[in-house]
Amino acid sequence: MKRLACLILLLCSLNSYAQRARDYGIKIGVMPTGELNTITDVPGVQVGHQTLIEGDNIRTGVTAILAHSGNIFQQKVPAAIYIGNGFGKLAGISQVKELGNLETPIILTNTLSVSMGIQSTVKYTLNLPGNENVRSVNAVVGETNDGTLNDIRGMHVTESDVLAAITNAQSGVVKEGNVGAGTGTIAFGFKGGIGTSSRLLPETLGGYTVGILVQTNFGGVLTIDGAPVGEELNRYPFRNAIEKSDGSCMIVVMTNAPLDARQLERLAKRAMMGLAKTGGIASNGSGDYVIAVSTAESMRIPYQTSLKTDQGDVLRNDEMSPLFLATIEATEEAIINSLFAAKTITGNGRTIEALPKDKVLPILRKYGVIE
Numbered sequence: 001m002k003r004l005a006c007l008i009l010l011l012c013s014l015n016s017y018a019q020r021a022r023d024y025g026i027k028i029g030v031m032p033t034g035e036l037n038t039i040t041d042v043p044g045v046q047v048g049h050q051t052l053i054e055g056d057n058i059r060t061g062v063t064a065i066l067a068h069s070g071n072i073f074q075q076k077v078p079a080a081i082y083i084g085n086g087f088g089k090l091a092g093i094s095q096v097k098e099l100g101n102l103e104t105p106i107i108l109t110n111t112l113s114v115s116m117g118i119q120s121t122v123k124y125t126l127n128l129p130g131n132e133n134v135r136s137v138n139a140v141v142g143e144t145n146d147g148t149l150n151d152i153r154g155m156h157v158t159e160s161d162v163l164a165a166i167t168n169a170q171s172g173v174v175k176e177g178n179v180g181a182g183t184g185t186i187a188f189g190f191k192g193g194i195g196t197s198s199r200l201l202p203e204t205l206g207g208y209t210v211g212i213l214v215q216t217n218f219g220g221v222l223t224i225d226g227a228p229v230g231e232e233l234n235r236y237p238f239r240n241a242i243e244k245s246d247g248s249c250m251i252v253v254m255t256n257a258p259l260d261a262r263q264l265e266r267l268a269k270r271a272m273m274g275l276a277k278t279g280g281i282a283s284n285g286s287g288d289y290v291i292a293v294s295t296a297e298s299m300r301i302p303y304q305t306s307l308k309t310d311q312g313d314v315l316r317n318d319e320m321s322p323l324f325l326a327t328i329e330a331t332e333e334a335i336i337n338s339l340f341a342a343k344t345i346t347g348n349g350r351t352i353e354a355l356p357k358d359k360v361l362p363i364l365r366k367y368g369v370i371e
């Protein structure tokens with residue numbers, strides 16, 4: 001009897017875990033994943049969430065991504081931002097584009113909480129030991145609009161919420177779906193959210209890792225590993241004058257490959273190709289941004305130094321193509337993971353259903369995606 005109870009518990013545990021694409025036999029791309037298939041497979045990267053679900057209409061949150069566990073302001077990292085479609089409110093973009101580096105955690109939240117994200121991240125940075133004389137901080141804060149499920153006008157995200165996401169950030173398994181900045185988001189007409197994936201290059205190609213984290217809140221004609229799922233479900237935009245495809249997607253790319261800002265922008269562009277493979281169209285009302293960062297220690301940029309030149313060897317352009325493929329594949333899978341992990345949720349008097357796996361899996365079998 002005891003052994004039966006243990007077996008039941010194990011099966012329940014496995015069932016609760018089986019929510020990512022690969023748990024259903026969906027293997028996107030040809031490159032191997034990192035150990036956890038998450039952005040935290042990139043050494044040093046940490047992710048934290050603060051999820052706000054209160055009453056009938058608060059469905060929002062904050063997600064923080066840290067390039068390394070140290071003082072990011074004092075040890076900045078090369079970074080670039082690519083705009084797929086600019087209908088959004090990404091704070092901090094101009095300084096990243098001008099100087100080519102990142103000096104704070106990356107914060108994701110909802111549209112009307114960007115200012116709170118800036119204020120809180122600045123305070124966090126100013127209060128770090130060693131930053132006592134700092135007088136300027138460029139916080140990078142991105143967003144998508146969760147106003148369908150969330151009382152976005154209430155601006156419920158607080159300073160303590162942002163700080164909690166940052167201070168709770170850790171390596172290891174990353175929660176996906178209805179968590180953090182993905183709590184109230186919608187993708188392809190279904191519940192979206194946070195998704196993540198990674199790719200590991202073989203040693204012959206450098207052995208580098210590329211990790212992706214997405215906040216999905218956009219539309220299009222859903223495609224899963226080439227299968228026309230949205231078309232088969234008869235769930236896609238522009239079938240009539242009412243159905244739209246607006247929304248946004250924030251994409252964060254982390255890699256330990258030694259890349260400079262110019263090369264990181266090249267990498268960021270490929271993330272949009274991964275989004276396109278899922279059926280996203282970067283519609284008129286969609287804010288689609290990619291933030292790409294190199295975490296390589298050799299590429300760190302000290303805030304104060306007596307050196308006159310930056311240090312570190314940069315990967316040659318001829319060696320970039322494997323990283324491009326890794327970025328495309330991991331972005332595609334991260335988006336699909338956000339859908340598979342998300343749960344049906346009600347907020348603001350509206351219910352958004354999770355991806356109907358009972359209908360999707362037969363479609364994937366039909367098109368040979370899974371057995």
